[in-house]
Amino acid sequence: MAKAATKQEDLSKYASGAFQTVIDKCEGCGRIVEVEANKFCQTFTVPSAKWRLGFCNFATHAKPEIVAAAVKINPLKASKRAAAKSKK
Template sequence: MAEDKKKVKALDGAVMTTEGLSFKGFILSPIVENCTGCDRVAAFEEQSYCPAYAEPAKKWARGICNFATHVKATVDKEGKTKVNPLKASKRAAKGR
């Protein structure tokens, strides 16, 4: 029941206009399929919206949305972390 109250307050003060859902001066777009399952998603008049970001499709365009609570971070296939090339060249010059 506490979760239901949070979701209701997430879009408290939102107004449906001809352009879309107006919330805190921004026009919110409905969520995309990738957002399904996220804890931030809030329902408003039979549509689901993300109060954290106005256009969820743009967040998912370049990969994983950084606001997504339902997606875990992945490690690259080799298990290596990316090293700054400038630092790597300095380390090589010092002989480390």
């Protein structure tokens, strides 16, 4: 019984006005809660701020691509290595 009351209190915090609705980039995230036909983030009060500098770090539906840096090869050492391999 007490747990149900707590859940109701949790939902009312979204309607208090402190929480802003999610933005379109949040669509599909597992942290969205729907209260009275509005969607809110249960983690952040201002979801648009989390996307301002790139991906939201708490998003469950989208992750940034990690780009591997190209390895610099010294052409002198590479030719020596190739020459040593061909001798074998």
